[in-house]
Amino acid sequence: MISLTKINKIFSDKHQSFHCLKDIDLTIDKGEFTVIAGPSGSGKSTLLNIIGLLDKATSGTYLFDDLDVSTMTNNALADIRREKIGFVFQAYNLMPVLTALENTEMIMEFCGLDKKLRRQRAMETLTSVGLADLKDRFPAQLSGGQQQRVAVARAIAAQPLLVVADEPTANLDSHSAENLLNLMVKLNHDLGITFLFSSHDQRVIQRAQRVLQLQDGQIVSDERKDQQPKLVAL
Ligand SMILES: Nc1ncnc2c1ncn2[C@@H]1O[C@H](COP(=O)(O)OP(=O)(O)OP(=O)(O)O)[C@@H](O)[C@H]1O
Numbered sequence: 001m002i003s004l005t006k007i008n009k010i011f012s013d014k015h016q017s018f019h020c021l022k023d024i025d026l027t028i029d030k031g032e033f034t035v036i037a038g039p040s041g042s043g044k045s046t047l048l049n050i051i052g053l054l055d056k057a058t059s060g061t062y063l064f065d066d067l068d069v070s071t072m073t074n075n076a077l078a079d080i081r082r083e084k085i086g087f088v089f090q091a092y093n094l095m096p097v098l099t100a101l102e103n104t105e106m107i108m109e110f111c112g113l114d115k116k117l118r119r120q121r122a123m124e125t126l127t128s129v130g131l132a133d134l135k136d137r138f139p140a141q142l143s144g145g146q147q148q149r150v151a152v153a154r155a156i157a158a159q160p161l162l163v164v165a166d167e168p169t170a171n172l173d174s175h176s177a178e179n180l181l182n183l184m185v186k187l188n189h190d191l192g193i194t195f196l197f198s199s200h201d202q203r204v205i206q207r208a209q210r211v212l213q214l215q216d217g218q219i220v221s222d223e224r225k226d227q228q229p230k231l232v233a234l
Contacts, residue, residue: 002028007060022217033188036198038214044198052164053077086155088165092147094139101135104153125157145176165197
């Protein structure tokens with residue numbers, strides 16, 4: 001589903017340039033549950049941004065869902081992003097003036113889904129993340145873990161092919177982090193959604209099916225565990 005060939009990313013301005021990603025070759029199949037680990041500054045977010053079509057590589061080829069996205073216009077990329085990719089960021093980026101339910105509906109509205117179907121899907125998704133009772137609360141009335149779950153509900157409600165999450169557990173206590181991981185493992189298992197995370201968090205790394213280690217912009221190890229991603233009893 002994802003195929004990167006000789007992907008390079010160079011950040012440059014008038015004064016200097018920095019070679020951030022170096023000849024990355026990587027394929028990820030549909031339904032994989034993968035974590036990109038590595039020290040701060042190794043290029044994890046940059047690689048996620050390229051894979052999530054939020055940024056473009058300086059050189060190399062990227063096939064996403066059999067389409068060559070390396071040569072597409074920004075508008076065409078935005079369409080693919082909206083229809084096929086869900087995002088969960090560290091700062092949850094919820095709209096403060098919208099309720100949990102309305103935040104969950106938001107992406108589907110961009111996708112042009114019928115209002116009734118949108119509402120029904122949003123309710124089902126909020127229920128699956130355990131927030132049905134809190135659907136009418138605004139983000140400021142929710143805890144960090146609950147906001148994070150709304151962000152996940154929003155990312156998955158449109159049933160994307162891929163969910164990209166940058167350090168999804170960074171601001172969560174242990175219980176909320178385990179809950180969130182259980183939820184993602186379940187969605188991966190039940191709906192076959194492909195998950196790709198960046199994380200330093202051992203709790204996340206231990207649950208993944210595949211762990212890529214990035215160092216100085218290069219993949220230095222690619223470990224596939226002979227297991228399904230794990231659900232942990234709480
Ligand atoms: N827009 C930019 N312009 C210049 N340099 C950048 C830019 N974005 C990232 N970098 C540099 O690229 C390198 C990799 O950054 P990136 O954010 O991908 O690392 P990371 O592995 O995600 O780090 P962290 O774990 O701290 O979030 C860093 O040295 C960073 O300073």
